[in-house]
Amino acid sequence: MLAQVVLFDGFDPLDVVAPYEVLAAGGPIADGALTVELVSAEGAREVPSGISPLSLRATARLEPARADLVVVPGASGRLPDGDQDTREDSIPAILARALGTGLPALLKESLDRPGLTVATVCGGSLLLAMAGLITGRPATTHHLGRDALAAAGAVAIDARVVDDGDLVTGAAVTSGLDVALYLLEREVSPRVAHEVETLIAHERRGTVWSAGAA
Template identity: 60%
Template structure:
């Protein structure tokens, strides 16, 4: 599977790199992308990463949207609203595409909800944002990972590694996911809740 990890100004580095590195360790290919194309992207806490390609919603595999980080908590929703504007069109196309899974970590689901893309779906986000997520017509579930068909969302910032492991298990089996757990010295935790 090929994974596109979406960066935007103000992204949370752990939300992006946790699943990115987990997917790579699981034998998948991954690339950092933006809606605009290759560029340096500054996180909300001053760490920059280089996106090497433009987000391609027509490509099979996985598109993963991280949440935002900021030095002041009240800035996070502002950053997510800006990301929602930038990502609305390509992520609408991604969610409409068969053969493509959309995943989010932490506030990534809030950005998609703010863009009007998750109404009527089931998702999770950081526990602090569950009420905001629900205000956009999303059935907000306080689980570690929520699976709603081709939409897979993970709750808090550290859940990105668990999300990556769940995706490795789905694609390559439990033995491979267990190998990655051993390499990372990380034991998955929390509930994987399914809308099905």
């Protein structure tokens, strides 16, 4: 199983590092059945986060044809605040710039590919919604962004993690831990998820909202 964690200019570092570390820890426990890469739409490059001067290096290009799991983070910047939304360092502005790259087409390809799961952390779901990729689908995001998520066409759910089959979304930044542990449990095994949970000393929070639940 190949997990690709997406980087774009202005990404939130914790949205990336939390799921990356959980998934990477699961690899050896699962006897190498899981590998993780940091990727970008452009390929290998240094990618600046939204917290200067921190950057991370993408080692490969996002390849939906090769990946089994694609994790999309949100952005780090000023929170939405009326007229402040248009500032260059606001989260909506950062996400809008990401929409002007090759990333949306690759994310659409990811969502269209059978057998591939797209997961998001925090504003990652808003990025998908702004690109018109999850219209009418249940999703969650940071509580301050739920109205924007709904306005962009998604069905905003007040939950820590939302499972809509091939789309799994997480709420605020620390939910990246819970999203990744849930995916380990769902896609690899509960044993592996439990061992990683014990290793990082984190107990998952909240009930997973599932579209398939009765």
